[in-house]
Amino acid sequence: MDINSKFEIQNSKLFDRCGVVYFIPAHKIDTGSLKQIFSHTKFLASFPAQSNIGVKVHFGEDRNHNHLSPQYVKSIVDIVKADNLKPTLIETSTLYRGARQNRTNHIELAHKHGFTENNVGAKIDIVDGERGEEFKAVPTNFRNIKSAKIAKGLDYYDGLLNLAHYKGHFVVGFGGVIKNIAMGLAAKGGKLEMHSLTKPTVKKDKCNKCEVCLSVCPVDAIEITEQSAVLGKSCIGCASCIEVCPEGAIRINWNEASESTQKKMAEYTWAILHNRKSLHFNFALKITPNCDCMDRTEKPIMPDIGVFASLDPVACDMAVWEKTQKNIDKLYPELNPQLLMDYAQELGLGYKTYQISEI
Ligand code: SF4
Numbered sequence: 033m034d035i036n037s038k039f040e041i042q043n044s045k046l047f048d049r050c051g052v053v054y055f056i057p058a059h060k061i062d063t064g065s066l067k068q069i070f071s072h073t074k075f076l077a078s079f080p081a082q083s084n085i086g087v088k089v090h091f092g093e094d095r096n097h098n099h100l101s102p103q104y105v106k107s108i109v110d111i112v113k114a115d116n117l118k119p120t121l122i123e124t125s126t127l128y129r130g131a132r133q134n135r136t137n138h139i140e141l142a143h144k145h146g147f148t149e150n151n152v153g154a155k156i157d158i159v160d161g162e163r164g165e166e167f168k169a170v171p172t173n174f175r176n177i178k179s180a181k182i183a184k185g186l187d188y189y190d191g192l193l194n195l196a197h198y199k200g201h202f203v204v205g206f207g208g209v210i211k212n213i214a215m216g217l218a219a220k221g222g223k224l225e226m227h228s229l230t231k232p233t234v235k236k237d238k239c240n241k242c243e244v245c246l247s248v249c250p251v252d253a254i255e256i257t258e259q260s261a262v263l264g265k266s267c268i269g270c271a272s273c274i275e276v277c278p279e280g281a282i283r284i285n286w287n288e289a290s291e292s293t294q295k296k297m298a299e300y301t302w303a304i305l306h307n308r309k310s311l312h313f314n315f316a317l318k319i320t321p322n323c324d325c326m327d328r329t330e331k332p333i334m335p336d337i338g339v340f341a342s343l344d345p346v347a348c349d350m351a352v353w354e355k356t357q358k359n360i361d362k363l364y365p366e367l368n369p370q371l372l373m374d375y376a377q378e379l380g381l382g383y384k385t386y387q388i389s390e391i
């Protein structure tokens with residue numbers, strides 16, 4: 033029996049269990065409880081010995097220390113190795129200029145944040161080339177994305193372990209397992225495509241030309257003219273300037289931008305997962321207003337909850353979203369993050385209904 037048919041059989045059994053979300057409360061997270069998730073899902077058992085498992089991690093931007101702890105990543109790497117499989121930490125380069133913009137500086141920063149082979153037990157592979165330029169076009173023919181630009185190196189891996197740090201996000205409301213896959217495993221061109229409607233404009237009468245926005249623009253797209261700041265054509269829609277403008281002069285059509293980005297993220301997630309075995313973890317710890325791409329360490333908005341894990345990425349995000357909704361809604365009242373789960377379910381990525389199984 034080949035691996036695919038074996039997994040189909042396993043998957044058909046798992047189908048009944050789709051929507052099962054395993055939960056470890058924050059105070060109980062250790063190698064033993066994480067191991068139980070693997071034995072319940074039988075994910076690792078579906079691979080032949082020595083298969084390559086890509087472990088998707090976000091190493092955190094420089095000066096941001098809320099990223100997933102290397103200690104938890106080590107526990108998971110050890111579990112994978114104990115099953116005679118070969119884990120590698122995988123990531124892609126960022127769209128914006130920063131400390132993770134290419135393979136070389138990304139790996140340097142990951143090491144600085146403790147993700148060395150010595151500490152974690154696995155090497156790092158930046159799967160979209162030196163500058164995020166290496167992609168494989170995956171035909172999707174969806175409403176928004178006709179062909180997704182997926183990091184080329186992903187095809188080397190037989191299976192995908194998706195380790196997401198759950199937190200808020202000012203474009204889509206929150207970042208969980210779906211965002212970690214979509215933005216995290218698309219090549220640079222794909223990230224740009226998902227962000228294309230987040231390009232903001234400046235309200236001239238509100239701008240006092242303070243130049244604060246200049247310092248955060250990762251692509252130098254902002255010019256200060258006699259009247260006001262002006263955002264040029266090279267804007268990649270990262271939205272950093274909106275966040276720092278003290279006058280609230282930089283605006284975006286949030287409904288349109290957020291809805292479009294969420295839908296494109298779901299379509300990219302489909303492109304990445306539809307032929308790939310995957311298991312998803314949402315670490316709902318140090319839940320901050322913004323994502324780990326911010327170059328600062330923010331204060332959490334609520335106490336730690338724990339780890340949620342599932343073979344179903346939609347159920348995995350839905351379970352944490354429902355636990356954090358009040359806090360996220362307060363932060364981003366103009367956004368509707370549920371659109372992401374609605375559309376992901378429509379695409380067949382999983383189910384919004386779920387059952388929690390506490391470990
Ligand atoms: S930060 Fe805001 S007020 Fe200051 S120059 Fe930029 S747009 Fe104008």
Ligand code: SF4
Pocket residue numbers: 230231232248249250251252253254263264266267268269270271272273274
């Ligand atoms: S959104 Fe603002 S900070 Fe980001 S690239 Fe465009 S102009 Fe620069």
